[in-house]
Amino acid sequence: MVDLTKIRAIDIHTHAEEPCGCHADDGYDDLQATMAKYFRASWSHPPTVPETAAHYxxxxxAAVIFPVDAERETGYRRYKNEEVAELAAENDDVLIPFASIDPHKGKMGAREARRLMKDFGIKGFKFHPTMQGFYPNDRMAYELYEAIAEEGGIALFHTGQTGVGSGMRGGNGMRLKYSNPMYMDDVAVDFPDIKIILAHPSFPWQEEALAVAQHKPNVYVDLSGWSPKYFPEILVKYCNSILRKKVLFGSDWPMITPERWLADFEKIAIKDELRPDIIKGNAARLLGLS
Incomplete structure (x- = not known):
């Protein structure tokens, strides 16, 4: 159990790596290597979940950690949600488990979501529309959202373009259109009781993301995937004002380390009195830790 008195921050956005990253035949290692070069990550191979826990x-x-189930669209075999949850349970002083289910799995996915929340303590779910190949407001996904809503789970959606597939032939087959945050407006209307997180500064749709988060009480924004020194001016302005209770520290580990993100965050024009909430307090409340 995470002890808020012993941690200085909560990273809302980290990726579970291995064993899905050890299959040389499915292309996942190539994607990871290209991303590591793009982000100038220092590792030679993605860290395991226990290694992640040790670093944090x-x-x-503390860190929210999740895999990404995109095997239907990409061919990359997914990391089993149960295994991630079990490893997180072994390191529950720092790790908070989310899961990932491709919404194309329909009723099967909805059953899995309910089971994971009831039996494995899963707190939320990561969706990656670009990698999973779907529009978030596609009714195909609604059965899964309903299951998450019934169990009080959180839904975290990749938005914008953060470098995944950047520079690879055809962008590695990934279509950016799926991750426009404006599609989340429909989801927020149709599922007003699900806490929704729009992940990343949503380039090139930053203002759309801020508009949805400001307008819909159940929508939050995480700041992962970019060094804070590259944040657009309007994002910093909203962090300092309208969305000060709805913005969340996230690194996008292992591509960006939490210490690098926090060091860069210290250098941007955020009001001192708001920093504790952005790096810890807002997430603690959202996750039910405080």
Whole structure:
């Protein structure tokens, strides 16, 4: 159990790597290597979940961790949600488990979601429209959303373009159109009781993301995937004002380390009195830890 008195921050956005990253035959290693080069990550191979836990424990930071189920669209075999949950349970002083289910799985996916929340303590679900190949407001996904809503789960959606597939032939087959945050407006209307997180500064749709988060009480924004030094001016302005209770620290580990993100965050024009909530307090409340 995460002890808020012992951690300095909560990273709302980290990726579980291995064993899905050890299959040289499915192309996942190539994607990871290209992304590591893009983000200038220092590792030679993605860290395991226990290695991730050790790093975060050393930094006195808690982390929401999840895999991405995109095997239908990409061919990359998914990391089993149960395995991620079990590893997180072994490191529950720093790790908070989310899961990932491709919404194309329909009723099967909805049953899996309910089981994961009831039996494995899963707190929420990561969706990656670009990698999973779907519009978030496609009614095909609504059965899964209904299951998440019934169990009080959180839904975290990749938005914008953060570098996944960047520079690869055809963008590695990934279509950016799916991750326009404006599609989340429909989801927020149709599922007003699900807490929704729009992940990343939503380039090139930053203003759309801010508009949805400001307008819909159940929508939050995480700041992962970019170093804060590259945040657009309007995002910083909203962090300092209208959305000060709805913006969340996220790194996008392992591509960006939490210590690098936090060091860069110290250098941008955020009001001092708001920093504790952005890096810890807002997430603690959203996750039900405080």
């Amino acid at each position: 424990r050393e930094q006195n930071i």
